[in-house]
Amino acid sequence: MNDNNSSRRKFLKLGLAAGATALIGAGGKALSAVSGPEAGGKETGEKVKLLSPDGTLVEVDKGHCHSCPATGKEARQGIPNKKMVMVVDLARCRNARKCLEGCQSMHHLPPKIEWIKFFLLRDSKDTSPYWFPKPCFQCNNPPCVKVCPVGATFKRTDGIVLIDNDRCIGCKFCMAACPYSSRVFNWGNPGQDALPEGKKYSPETSWPQKVGTVGKCDFCPDMVRQGKLPSCVTSCPNGVYFYGDKNEDTVTNGTETVRFSELVQQRAAYRYMEELGTEPGVYYLPPVNRLFDYKVGFQELKPEEIDLYKKEANLSE
Amino acid sequence: MEYNNKTIKNYEDFKPQLESIGRYGYFFITAMVMIIAWGTYALYTQLSKGQVVTGMRDYVIWGIYDANFIFFIGISYAGALISGILHLMRVEWRHPILRMAETITVVSTMIGPSYIFLSMGRLERVWHILVYGRIQSPIVWDVFAISTYLIGSFIFLYLACVRDLAFMRDHPVGVAKWRNSIYKFMSAGYRDTPKQRELLNQLIDLISIVIIPLAILVHSVLAWIFGMTLRPGWHSTIFAPYFVLAAIYSGTGVLIIVMFVFRKIYHLEAHITKNHFTYLGILLMILGALYGYFTFSEYLTNWYGSVKWDMEVLYRLFDTSTYWWWFFFSAFIGVLLPIILIAMPRFRSIKTIVFAAMIAVTALWVKRYLIIIPTLETPLLPLHDVRPEFASYSPSWVEWSLTAMGIAIWLLLFFLFSKFLPIIPVVRVNSADERDYFKLRKLAKERILRRMISKTRRDKGPVAGMLILLFLTSALVCRAEDPVHSRLKLEFLNKSGTHLLTAKLTSKKDDQTIPLEGMQVSFFIQGVKDKTLLGKGSTDEAGKATFTLPDKLDVPRNKDGKYLYSASFEGNKEYQSSESSAEIRDVFMKLTFSQKDSAKLINLFAVEINEKGDSVPIEGSTAIFYVPRTFSYLKIGEQPVKGGHADIDFPVTLPGDSVGNLPIIAKFEDNDNYGNSEVSATMAWGKPLPPMVIIKRGLGDTNAPLWMVYTLIVLLSLVWFHFTYAIFTIFRIRHLGKAALQEENASSATK
């Protein structure tokens, strides 16, 4: 794992090949989540409307729809036998923010709503600052879930913490409880379209956002059901995010696929503020042997933002 | 019914206030109504536009609404604790101030929670708490606690008013008839028969015993809303007692101010004497000292421990550019000044005591502000936002208006109440008549338990309202530009014997490769002379078109033993045409598993088909082994094939399904001769996946831990048992009253 670059090209090829086979969809058991007529499933004649990630409406037969985002009770349970995890490689991050762009376009969010946040952390005055992209940690002992008065935010068996926008009363208690500032509130109208007629709201898509309710990174369970990676993972140009199923002991950033246990053990992964007992589902690989100088991350920022980052990280120059 | 002279004389003092509102009264009411109207406009603005109109943003998610909430619940302590305790201790001087204290409780408990509603994003969904409520959430504890408390303080106030209501029934006011009928209805037929008197005294004792722990609980629960989070400055074990103490402190302060105001406007100097102020002042001083002690202890501990986040909050409080002056006022002035003013007999006068109380009350509001805002401005991760309104909080006009509205409603309700009933009980009870409350238990045992009716009905939760669904109209943006370059890439795929051709069609846009969807791609094979069309396919969202080759091809292999496949895209208005081809030699692959001693192996056998159609073992090409996973393929090894064989270790440590089934794929990848040829097989040598454990009960789960459920049930039923008993007894008093009335009538008739 340490010589990422040398093995990179090979992995890239693999990624393409793997993608190709995945789409044929006749493959192994693990790929059964892939939708499409080839994937089997009986025709029921009943059609359901699906919203594809780019916002277009497609119609599928219900029998093929084991990849549809779940609604109602099912959405609260989680995808069986999965346990989604993420590993973020801080050594590769240069604050390119492509993940945020991907996230926003996938969830149709306006630019001002940010579910991934970027920090320039510096652990002590003698150490160097590093970029720290932060999605929701999908904590396994989630403080946000504990305090919700109506169960509008809930923890699922697949490790994902979701928000039911139809149920949330907007008390913001979960925001107070989340120690990682992962949640954002729809103070005004988020300007998302209403659901198309006949389509049931699914918390798995986190769409549409509604005024007066909370939103946050949802680990894209609707994508997982289709066997696809979340948009932040695929839009990162540097392969920072590794995503996968802990029950399969495998994570991938789209081009490299590695064993989760080996990755976190060999690279001394840690979870942010483990001492809080929140047991995050997101692991960080320490920013050692970095690919980029932290200053590269300032390139596309506005001056006032650079100043703010510098202030936070105690950088005087 | 007879009233003694003292009572009648008492009443004389109040008669004018009850019968007319007065010029200033009308002026006051108009002013309050105007403020309330303005507040209603602010409320409308917030409800229609959402909470953008407040100063709250993603970091400071709670603002002065919540400070007001704590503040009002805090001052409600005046009635619950002070009057409860004074009553139980049979303090002689308590009578004139009890009703004010209890009214403060009821009015504040009505206003306070409405601020919680204001700070909610979806007011129209409050009923979700009833339907989906989770006992694990401190907010739900709060809902239970505050609603119970509100009802309890209503009962408490009412019981203390019954005698006066009866008096008013017997001495009708001259202005409005409807008022007299209210008095009549509410007096519950109280005629002060010995039996009724006994029951009423008993009840008042009982409810004052119940209301004290209830009040403590309410404020503790309130503190736990903050204490249960992992925030610096909130996550503190002393928060509950600290809140309780601060609440009594401010409650006493408000009581002193209210006493002063009514004394002034209603000229009650004869009833509320300087002694009342002195006694309550001394209580205020003691509470102030205790409050100061808690404050000191809290901040000293934080400072001494100097955990990074605690320190950041402290810096904020001690920094003159942020909150120092506020903090100085609330923690120093607000504690020391009242103590000094009251402790020194030289300074102690009604005016200074009232001044001290005002300082204490204001300081306590500021304190609530300082509990909420600086902590929220200090998240554990840096507060990173260039938008100034996100980085620091300042209340908007909407929030101030609604705060003013709350105060106005509070004042107005209080004023109207003082016009309805004498603000000081006119009918005094002889202390000797009051039963000793320690006898209550015995009484309860003997009489009440038997008669308690337990009948509960469970309501089905309201059916969830249907959302009106709207059409999503998506506009297609058509582009008419010069055709751009397109790229086609053909791949051959042998998937466990099924032969496929896939062609991926892409184009470049802004230096990014984008897949082209919905395009026709034709697949060909090279015959002896020309190429023949095999079939067509259209590309999917990933830009891929797939064609499954028939089992047997009618075309002979070329001299290398290969087939030449090609694919072409004809192009259209937007994209230029493109082509791609691949030369492939057929292979046959087989995957088996073998176990030698403890080693578990995967064996690949692979042969190629030469130009004559014979099988020849593959030599030299590298086979790669994968395990398919949800999103991609995990590589488990690679091995050059020698003499048609390649073996690798089975990945026994890799988790499979519940019995350890692990699909394995062996593959020649992007091979010059074989394209992508693969074979797969499944073997149960992987690590079996333990069955999913679903935890049903826990803080973060759907259902609450059992001990929590039991605690809640026990607490609630204890309190509600007493409330029910109280209501039941009121009806009994009423019943007794009717009997007494009949008797009276009968005796007067015989006379």
Ligand code: SF4
């Ligand atoms: S990071 Fe925050 S929002 Fe996400 S699960 Fe943990 S506590 Fe909840």
Ligand code: SF4
């Ligand atoms: S804001 Fe919504 S999700 Fe968060 S605690 Fe309140 S009801 Fe639950």
